[in-house]
Amino acid sequence: MTNPKKAAAKQKPLPSCHDLYKLLDVRIEHPEQTKEIDTQIIKEFEQERTIFVLDMSGFSRTVQRFGIIHYLAMVHRMRRIVLPVVENHNGIVVKFEADNCFAVFPTPDDALAASLDIHNDLRVANLMTADESDVHVSIGIGHGPVLLFCEDMYGNELNLASKLGEDVAERGEILLTDSARKLASDETFSFETFPLAVSGVEMKAHRLKIKK
Helix, strand or coil, X not given: CCCHHHHXXXXXXXXXXXXXXXXXXXXXXXXXXHHHHHHHHHHHHEEEEEEEEEEECXXXXXXXXXXXXXXXXXXXHHHHHHHHHHHXXXXXXXXXXXXXXXXXXXXXXXXXXXXXXXXXHHHHHHCCCCHHHCCCEEEEEEEEEEEEECCEEECHHHHHHHHHHHHHCCCCCEEEEHHHHHHCCCCCCCEEEEEXXXXXXXXXXXXXXXXX
């Protein structure tokens, strides 16, 4: 049963792609209106959100051993597990793209709680499958302004969260940007901080310590 408090706290539907594309068309066709159009786009589409990027582990190895259809079935299993968990923690899945999930949440605490539940639900699901069908993921979390619409989003914290989730985090890890870590208020969470260079930019990342 859905928690009524959580249901009430869920985010509003994402803004329309059609409306954004119309504004971009005007921007392209009327460069003299660039400043005004940019102001309107920011007003209508920029939101401050916690950004969640999930990546499945072991793509190349699994495909080479068992084939692309086997991996596609694993991706489908991942999506079936991840979607309801994200929604149950006040999140919205913006898109599934290949073996990635891109979602937004109101706060880092929501994203962290969802991340832990996803790892737990995957562990339970993996008990019922052969090792070659087990699904494992890594997750990156950021927080900040993002241009957000029906099927995509853009922003610096999205880029950082993507780097953490897809390139830096190991299987089973949850990594946060500095902005997300500063807003994580649930005192039951603890973190390990480490320096990191992302695309030539020095930053701090924070690894959630997961109790075994």
